[in-house]
Amino acid sequence: MQGTGNSRIFKAAAISRDKRKVAGYVMGLLLIAVAITYSHFIIDRLITRNNQDRQTVNMGYQQNMQAQRINHLAFRYILSSGGHESDISRQQLASAVNEMYDLHLSLLKTPPSVEYAAAADAIYFDAQHELDLKIRTYLGAARELAEKPAELLAPDSPLARFLERHNTEALQQGLNLALERYKAADSDAVTQLRRVLWGLFVLVLLLVILEWRFVFHPIFNGLERQANDYRKQAHTDPLTGCYNRRHFMIAAEEAFQRLQLAGGECSLLVLDIDYFKWVNDSYGHCTGDEVIQALVDSCMASLKKTDLFGRLGGEEFAILLPDTGPVQAAGMAEQLRQQIEKLEVNQYDAEARITFTVSIGVTDISSGDLSPVDAINRADIALYQAKSAGRNRVIINASGKDDDRSSPAIESLSALGAES
Numbered sequence: 001m002q003g004t005g006n007s008r009i010f011k012a013a014a015i016s017r018d019k020r021k022v023a024g025y026v027m028g029l030l031l032i033a034v035a036i037t038y039s040h041f042i043i044d045r046l047i048t049r050n051n052q053d054r055q056t057v058n059m060g061y062q063q064n065m066q067a068q069r070i071n072h073l074a075f076r077y078i079l080s081s082g083g084h085e086s087d088i089s090r091q092q093l094a095s096a097v098n099e100m101y102d103l104h105l106s107l108l109k110t111p112p113s114v115e116y117a118a119a120a121d122a123i124y125f126d127a128q129h130e131l132d133l134k135i136r137t138y139l140g141a142a143r144e145l146a147e148k149p150a151e152l153l154a155p156d157s158p159l160a161r162f163l164e165r166h167n168t169e170a171l172q173q174g175l176n177l178a179l180e181r182y183k184a185a186d187s188d189a190v191t192q193l194r195r196v197l198w199g200l201f202v203l204v205l206l207l208v209i210l211e212w213r214f215v216f217h218p219i220f221n222g223l224e225r226q227a228n229d230y231r232k233q234a235h236t237d238p239l240t241g242c243y244n245r246r247h248f249m250i251a252a253e254e255a256f257q258r259l260q261l262a263g264g265e266c267s268l269l270v271l272d273i274d275y276f277k278w279v280n281d282s283y284g285h286c287t288g289d290e291v292i293q294a295l296v297d298s299c300m301a302s303l304k305k306t307d308l309f310g311r312l313g314g315e316e317f318a319i320l321l322p323d324t325g326p327v328q329a330a331g332m333a334e335q336l337r338q339q340i341e342k343l344e345v346n347q348y349d350a351e352a353r354i355t356f357t358v359s360i361g362v363t364d365i366s367s368g369d370l371s372p373v374d375a376i377n378r379a380d381i382a383l384y385q386a387k388s389a390g391r392n393r394v395i396i397n398a399s400g401k402d403d404d405r406s407s408p409a410i411e412s413l414s415a416l417g418a419e420s
């Protein structure tokens with residue numbers, strides 16, 4: 001009951017951890033989405049503004065050119081020979097004046113979002129430059145000239161001279177200055193746009209890195225851990241941590257195949273706890289579990305990394321010893337038997353202190369075996385003999401002796417010891 005309660009608490013903690021991870025993941029995605037949406041609006045606004053700036057710069061150029069065109073048309077009108085030619089020149093001059101005036105008005109009405117409007121305004125309206133006044137005076141003079149008959153005008157008339165001097169000296173200067181300011185503001189806007197784009201790029205990159213570091217990375221790690229846990233659970237016996245029967249058989253089959261290909265020696269031990277039912281009946285199932293665990297811990301401590309140790313079922317275990325012949329394996333089995341005999345379970349409770357023994361069947365894997373099951377069966381026969389002979393002993397049933405009835409197929413360790 002205690003175990004079930006704990007596992008429920010662990011499960012609940014794991015679920016709330018998972019929920020937090022998913023919430024972090026969704027939060028990170030939301031932040032990235034917000035940053036991208038925000039950047040979209042900022043970029044859109046900056047591009048719109050940049051377009052307006054470009055239009056303003058264009059209008060500035062047009063105004064500049066228009067002023068020169070008006071001068072040119074005015075002199076063409078003055079020099080026209082009268083009649084139809086004068087009418088055409090006058091119309092062209094009048095419409096050029098109107099166009100420049102419209103251009104001037106639309107430049108002054110530039111949307112307030114354009115940041116350099118104030119700077120340009122200074123050129124148009126301050127006492128130093130007074131570009132607005134100059135343009136109006138200039139256009140007024142040009143309009144006045146267009147209204148006079150051409151034959152009354154001469155290139156050196158005051159009006160013509162005013163137009164030329166005013167245009168070249170004052171107007172062009174003011175217009176050029178305004179143009180310079182428009183261009184400077186335009187390049188400022190481009191720089192600002194570039195800065196914003198870089199800032200947003202860094203922000204999104206940072207969010208992605210943070211998302212990776214604090215959300216994805218832990219999720220991937222957790223998944224990997226879980227996968228490892230599941231893999232381990234599929235391989236191991238939950239009570240003892242050694243291989244379960246299924247995985248032991250797979251690993252033994254692999255070792256068997258390797259042996260068939262490369263040759264060499266390999267031995268197999270089958271261990272069974274003696275009178276284990278009595279342990280369970282006398283001390284309870286939990287103590288029986290402790291006995292099994294003590295046996296496994298003791299064996300594990302004596303085995304090499306390359307040895308395979310598995311629980312075949314109940315209180316029966318198998319050990320596969322690569323590169324080990326039957327004599328050496330029997331020695332190993334005897335060593336295990338002796339160290340298990342000395343184990344104590346419940347050692348701090350004198351009333352319930354338990355010692356126990358094991359019987360062990362030993363065999364070697366031979367080239368005549370079709371699978372590890374043949375060797376397990378042979379070791380099982382030896383184990384059965386060990387039980388029959390009184391338990392707590394090692395019996396060897398080496399391969400190749402099954403057909404040789406003249407010599408005993410099954411030998412006790414002492415018999416083997418005598419021979420060797």
Ligand SMILES: Nc1nc2c(ncn2[C@@H]2O[C@H](COP(=O)(O)OP(=O)(O)OP(=O)(O)O)[C@@H](O)[C@H]2O)c(=O)[nH]1
Pocket residue numbers: 239272273274275276277278280284285286287288289292313314315387391
């Ligand atoms: N505590 C515990 N008992 C188990 C486990 N698996 C099997 N058993 C018990 O192991 C006992 C095996 O009993 P038997 O097959 O009669 O063997 P034994 O009493 O050891 O007798 P011998 O093998 O002839 O010495 C049974 O009582 C099973 O219930 C387990 O995981 N934990």
